[in-house]
């Protein structure tokens with residue numbers, strides 16, 4: 001009854017995109033090419049320097065742009081002197097709010113189907129300042145150096161107004177948001193506070209996590225041109241169609257008159273959406289009447305692109321003598337702005353992971369004057385698992401229970417907050433396999449008891465989890481040639497994770513073609529609509545569109561095959577794709593090649609296009625990926641320095657479609673998690689709201705010597721309810737890593753660090 005109530009509470013709040021559907025995919029159990037460690041098809045282009053990125057596109061007459069940023073957090077521009085910049089050598093235009101073309105504010109992401117705005121503030125339309133780092137002027141010049149110099153000549157006098165730049169002060173008037181990514185901000189099952197008080201064992205602690213900034217290798221860059229009232233955009237983006245739609249909205253145009261392409265992206269972890277710089281480049285180009293290239297400097301990315309926001313989280317756990325949970329409380333607050341909607345869903349892991357008698361989850365936001373925060377690899381889940389999985393480790397220690405054993409005792413039979421059945425959950429298998437391979441049984445239960453010279457050695461583990469998402473509205477086309485080749489198109493994204501390779505494998509297997517006969521084309525808004533590359537959703541989203549197009553292709557081929565074909569009389573669902581053609585299921589001899597079907601029909605090719613069915617599966621099932629992260633650290637007893645000496649991630653993400661690209665995704669996520677655990681921190685000056693370390697010299701991401709060889713394994717259990725039986729693999733790698741490291745540090749030293757990053761000052 002409690003569960004049913006919880007389901008009723010949650011369902012009406014589900015966003016429109018979560019709608020039921022999708023029948024089991026026959027390929028989910030097919031091994032062979034699907035799953036193989038195929039090398040990336042875009043690899044040679046990249047290592048030979050032939051992949052052309054957004055800021056490498058050359059256009060005749062192109063101007064170079066530089067941005068000037070505000071130096072106050074809140075207030076207005078009182079005086080603006082651009083004369084020196086305007087008369088500087090090579091300068092053709094200085095654009096400020098005084099001469100910028102009128103633009104509509106962009107619609108916020110997730111408020112409309114293709115809205116992509118990271119913020120809904122108007123862009124350079126008035127003298128108002130909303131954050132320290134807001135672009136206040138765009139300079140266009142004949143060279144980048146001239147633009148950069150001229151922008152330094154701009155003089156601005158501000159009238160500052162009181163600003164919310166102190167997180168703790170802002171928390172005093174925190175608000176509960178309407179939703180957290182479409183889910184209710186509060187989940188309550190039973191009386192968790194009372195159960196916590198009554199429980200024989202409990203922990204109750206506050207965990208904090210700092211701001212993080214996006215630092216993809218490729219800087220945010222865009223090259224734009226106007227022609228006959230139409231806008232051409234070469235962008236580095238993970239939302240091609242969203243960018244086209246939203247730019248059209250901003251400039252009052254038709255969506256089809258904005259042509260966005262983004263064939264290569266040099267890394268994007270949630271940060272490459274639609275920000276001010278694309279709109280400003282387009283506006284300045286319109287004003288100047290010439291093409292414009294705008295690349296943010298590394299500092300510019302810190303000023304103008306939001307990242308992960310700061311949190312303060314409380315996790316309280318009450319346990320019975322047998323280790324089952326009587327109460328699970330996870331509440332807290334994040335810094336946000338009134339003009340965006342990314343409240344870091346840090347309570348999402350607790351909604352779905354563990355069996356508990358009572359539950360209280362609540363998220364609040366504290367509005368601050370800062371750049372709009374945004375998605376950053378497993379937003380919410382990465383830092384939510386830091387708090388939750390640290391607290392479980394504290395509970396296990398208090399109960400003198402092995403942390404792995406504790407997780408066995410709280411494994412749920414169905415989703416603890418929604419009551420829905422799991423579509424596919426093999427967490428315990430991943431946990432056991434990981435523990436076995438890592439040598440978890442060699443862990444000393446007593447903290448601080450293993451020392452090698454100056455070094456204290458400890459082991460820690462934590463659960464990883466990330467939801468399965470499939471986005472609606474994607475469509476794919478398949479063009480099948482009489483020569484037995486296939487080209488599949490969808491306006492999707494290759495950001496280095498292997499999309500093009502995996503989908504080529506997928507299409508080859510689905511159509512029964514050799515891999516070298518298949519090409520997956522992506523990265524252009526003129527192709528059938530793609531979905532965003534975010535939420536680890538893209539592989540499933542593309543997969544579903546390809547399946548829909550393939551169903552249509554089979555119907556079309558049966559029509560074309562006609563009475564003379566050995567396939568005559570068969571229905572589409574009786575067909576298997578095999579040997580560059582089709583046969584009756586289970587009867588490989590009753591076969592006709594595509595070449596034969598097409599040539600008899602007198603066609604050089606056949607082309608079909610279809611839209612993916614709505615992702616109904618997400619309403620029927622609790623769909624998540626799982627993993628267990630195992631870490632060994634060595635902490636120097638003299639200096640407090642922490643070195644990660646071994647790491648293993650054991651994942652349960654449905655079918656793995658390419659062993660090489662998936663392993664790289666897992667490792668990449670874990671490396672980013674090591675940064676989250678030990679080094680990454682944006683220093684936000686709470687007096688001025690200014691980011692004080694906007695460079696890779698002062699914002700520390702892990703480098704080679706910080707990262708040990710990382711072992712990754714997986715269950716490879718297909719999900720019966722997802723396309724190809726697969727789940728996303730992009731974001732889960734970072735989840736749980738912060739806690740695995742902090743728990744290992746506790747095991748090594750006996751010191752519990754509840755605030756990220758775990759720097760040496762916290763260990764001395």
Ligand code: MOS
Pocket residue numbers: 238268269270271375376377378379533534535536731
């Ligand atoms: Mo990911 S944070 O959805 O790019």
